[in-house]
Amino acid sequence: MKKFRALLILIVIAAFLCACGKKKPKLVESGRFIKLSTTELGSVETYKMYTVNVEITKAGNVRIYASDFNKWIPTSAIPEEVFNIDPEAAAELYELVEKSGIATLRDNVGNRDQTEGTKKLITVYTTDGEHTTGGMNPSNRTFTKVYDKAYELVRERLFNYISTIDKQQLDGMKLRASEKLSVVSKDKSVVLDNQRINDVYILTPDDEYLDVDSSGMMPVRGDTAWTGSEKESYYVALLIDDDTKFSLMMKTELCSEEFPDSYDLYMGDRILFTFLVDKQIATNAIYVARTNNLEEAQRIVDELSQGLMH
Secondary structure (H helix, E strand, C coil): CHHHHHHHHHHHHHHHHHHHHCCCCCECCCCEEEEEEEEEECCCCHHHCCEEEEEEECCCEEEEEEECCCCCCCCCCCCEEEEECCHHHHHHHHHHHHHHCHHHCCCECCCCCCCCEEEEEEEEEECCEEEEEEEECCCCHHHHHHHHHHHHHHHHHHHHHHHHHHHHHHHHHHHHHCCCEEEEECCCCEEEEHHHCCEEEEECHHHCCCCHHHHHHCCCCCCCCCCCCCCCCEEEEEECCHHHHHHHHHHCCCCCCCCCEEEEEEECCEEEEEEEECCCCCCCEEEEEEECCHHHHHHHHHHHHHCCCC
């Protein structure tokens, strides 16, 4: 029994000495030494589904940027915010991070049972590599102490940045909503809206009576492999389903070359094209534009495709 106790004491002492001898990872001296990443999860509007990141250097350089969007709606590039904070404050944060032991904190310190709230991550950059820790609504004292200290240094600029991103997303949504495709007849009734237009294609005259059952023969939108002569005509067509086709067959039953119907293709409140229907629509493709230039046809297709992204 005494031998067992002595052996147990030796094991404990050895483990203690190993623990004492283990050095904490040393933070990098230049470049970012810490990154905060924050993501709102759960009942969140689509335009707010993204991650905002804050990187800080020991010298006080800060970079804020957003990533991992569910959908970046504007056509402009995602903005970044770069500025400087008080070097002494950055040095204090550096010291706190180095002494806190966060570089060896377990990967997940969040509430595993929660699925809604804020996912917070801290990444620290050491001479041995980087380490990320955090999780959903974390309450770990070491984590929150470091996170809150870093957050306080950039709080106002971070709030303004998030407000800017959200505004750009909302403005983009409004713009997209105002650029939906629709086909309007001469009596100003909406014949087709973007919910009834399945796709936009480039067709050649040979495909004049192409039916939806043969849609595999169509070039894929945005990826056409057509290599026809410049003298040939390229048609931009809207693809509709059978139910819509049958409805238009009834509406255009009396159309002829002598008595054609006139239709306007709108994007939002802008008329892009006016086209004539001089015979009964009996296919799943409605021609709205014609050009002898393939690049021009592709440009039209790209523009009209934007009107379907709602």
